[in-house]
Amino acid sequence: MSKIEGIEGKVVVITGASSGLGAATARRLSTEGAKVVLGARRAERLEALVQELRDAGGEAIAVATDVTKRADVKNLVDTAVNTFGQIDVLLNNAGVMPLAPFERVLVDEWEQVIDVNLKGVLYGIAAALPHFQKQKSGHLINVSSVYGHIVVPGSGVYSATKAAVRTISEGFRQEAKPYNIRTTIISPGAVATELLNSIGQKDVVDQIKDFVAEIAIPADSFARAVSFAIAQPADVDINEILFRPTKQSE
Numbered sequence: 618m619s620k621i622e623g624i625e626g627k628v629v630v631i632t633g634a635s636s637g638l639g640a641a642t643a644r645r646l647s648t649e650g651a652k653v654v655l656g657a658r659r660a661e662r663l664e665a666l667v668q669e670l671r672d673a674g675g676e677a678i679a680v681a682t683d684v685t686k687r688a689d690v691k692n693l694v695d696t697a698v699n700t701f702g703q704i705d706v707l708l709n710n711a712g713v714m715p716l717a718p719f720e721r722v723l724v725d726e727w728e729q730v731i732d733v734n735l736k737g738v739l740y741g742i743a744a745a746l747p748h749f750q751k752q753k754s755g756h757l758i759n760v761s762s763v764y765g766h767i768v769v770p771g772s773g774v775y776s777a778t779k780a781a782v783r784t785i786s787e788g789f790r791q792e793a794k795p796y797n798i799r800t801t802i803i804s805p806g807a808v809a810t811e812l813l814n815s816i817g818q819k820d821v822v823d824q825i826k827d828f829v830a831e832i833a834i835p836a837d838s839f840a841r842a843v844s845f846a847i848a849q850p851a852d853v854d855i856n857e858i859l860f861r862p863t864k865q866s867e
Contacts, residue, residue: 625650806861
């Protein structure tokens with residue numbers, strides 16, 4: 618894969634980068650010439666990915682990051698700026714999907730999904746925005762979901778957080794114009810990742826795992842969408858990408 622104009626040389630910070638969508642995006646952007654700064658809780662997996670990218674000729678660093686901790690997210694972004702001199706893109710990718718009916722009253726899971734999917738995004742904005750304002754440039758990419766557009770039984774809390782991500786992103790887009798900041802929401806459907814592992818209810822997993830396995834598309838499909846949004850000329854702001862597997866009906 619060759620370097621791509623509009624991506625080459627950019628500093629891209631990615632949360633949830635140790636697997637799935639984040640790891641696939643790190644691989645693609647690194648080969649396209651970006652300098653990637655990877656954050657996730659699983660430090661060993663992060664370091665292995667960084668070594669893989671460096672062995673392939675890329676520039677990458679890892680920062681152990683729990684997005685439910687504001688200080689961790691700030692440290693991730695600040696480390697990117699201290700290492701490479703700037704931050705061009707923040708990909709708020711970290712997420713969990715603990716689907717379950719409301720009647721089970723899994724309050725701890727509700728709090729977890731809000732802390733990761735919603736507060737984690739806000740912490741990312743809080744960390745990156747001052748740098749974007751100072752630079753008078755930047756690109757915020759937030760990950761929603763098809764479930765941020767629809768609700769099905771069991772997805773109520775998860776869908777609420779992903780719909781909120783879309784609302785926050787649109788509000789940010791409107792306010793960010795004086796600083797020349799671009800804003801993108803990416804809403805994937807069924808993609809082959811470890812996200813189902815965050816569902817704690819075995820019967821819920823059993824109900825959907827075969828369906829997802831049958832239709833899920835590779836994580837690089839998401840990475841290509843990210844690459845497309847970043848690579849646009851500076852005067853083009855791709856605000857939202859919603860995509861599904863061709864076989865997915867809902």
